Amino acid sequence: MTAADKTIMSAVDPRDAGTQLRPGLWQTINERYPGSMIRKESFVPQARLAKPLAASRLTLVSSCGVHLKSDQHLDVCHPFGDFRFMRVPSRAKHDDLIIHQLKYPHDDADLDINVIFPIERLQELCQEGRLGGLTPNFFSFIGYSMDPEKFERTVAAGIAEAVVREERADCALLAPA
Amino acid sequence: MPTVSVTVARDVTEAIKVPRALFLPWPMGHHFGVPFQRDLQRRVVLAALGMLETSDEPGTILDLPIKWADVRREAKTLTEQGRKL
Numbered sequence: 001m002t003a004a005d006k007t008i009m010s011a012v013d014p015r016d017a018g019t020q021l022r023p024g025l026w027q028t029i030n031e032r033y034p035g036s037m038i039r040k041e042s043f044v045p046q047a048r049l050a051k052p053l054a055a056s057r058l059t060l061v062s063s064c065g066v067h068l069k070s071d072q073h074l075d076v077c078h079p080f081g082d083f084r085f086m087r088v089p090s091r092a093k094h095d096d097l098i099i100h101q102l103k104y105p106h107d108d109a110d111l112d113i114n115v116i117f118p119i120e121r122l123q124e125l126c127q128e129g130r131l132g133g134l135t136p137n138f139f140s141f142i143g144y145s146m147d148p149e150k151f152e153r154t155v156a157a158g159i160a161e162a163v164v165r166e167e168r169a170d171c172a173l174l175a176p177a
Numbered sequence: 178m179p180t181v182s183v184t185v186a187r188d189v190t191e192a193i194k195v196p197r198a199l200f201l202p203w204p205m206g207h208h209f210g211v212p213f214q215r216d217l218q219r220r221v222v223l224a225a226l227g228m229l230e231t232s233d234e235p236g237t238i239l240d241l242p243i244k245w246a247d248v249r250r251e252a253k254t255l256t257e258q259g260r261k262l
Contacts, residue, residue, distance in 0.1 A: 013246075015246040016246050021185065022185075022186070026188040043194050114209060115207055116206055121209070125226075130226075171179045171180065171229050
């Protein structure tokens with residue numbers, strides 16, 4: 001490899017360029033898992049905070065597949081997906097939790113869950129008064145699904161119902177794994 | 178309810194039309210950085226939460242321009258300092 005080649009490769013390396021590390025992911029997913037993605041044609045109206053963050057109750061929702069070690073495990077083998085969601089107590093710590101998901105690398109998250117599910121960082125912000133509070137439970141599920149309509153009816157609708165009516169969240173941080 | 182998404186896949190986020198999102202040019206499974214980098218994890222969380230207060234335009238995607246090469250360099254430093262990684 002010449003010096004010029006190295007210069008060209010360096011210039012386009014997304015690790016140095018600060019661009020999406022895995023370009024073309026949307027196309028790749030739709031080619032490998034046709035029909036698996038929920039599609040929207042328009043934006044929903046932008047909701048705004050009714051009060052400052054320091055007075056708001058936040059929830060966290062992630063497709064990373066994390067749950068308490070004591071919970072029944074999510075099904076990572078079902079060909080159509082696991083249409084359940086898990087409640088993760090917002091007071092839980094890294095050592096209480098485990099990830100069951102096969103569709104993304106979670107070696108680093110196994111060392112520190114905050115890499116994908118920043119539960120301890122949110123606890124700190126709450127203790128500092130930067131957030132008004134956390135919902136008693138956070139939410140997680142396996143993002144892989146080959147039936148997006150059923151997914152919307154079950155997982156998405158179930159989490160939305162729980163977040164609004166049970167947990168009474170004011171806002172949500174979403175972490176799609 | 179106001180929501181903010183943290184994404185490492187800008188093209189997917191654009192396609193599914195989320196209300197607001199923070200984009201990191203990092204690998205899947207590393208939306209908030211690398212293990213034991215509390216300051217970096219906190220920075221990502223605060224940048225995302227800040228969008229709840231500032232973003233008005235549907236579909237806004239904000240870049241947090243921290244290169245993955247720099248993140249890994251810092252992670253390596255932690256390892257050399259004897260931190261668990």
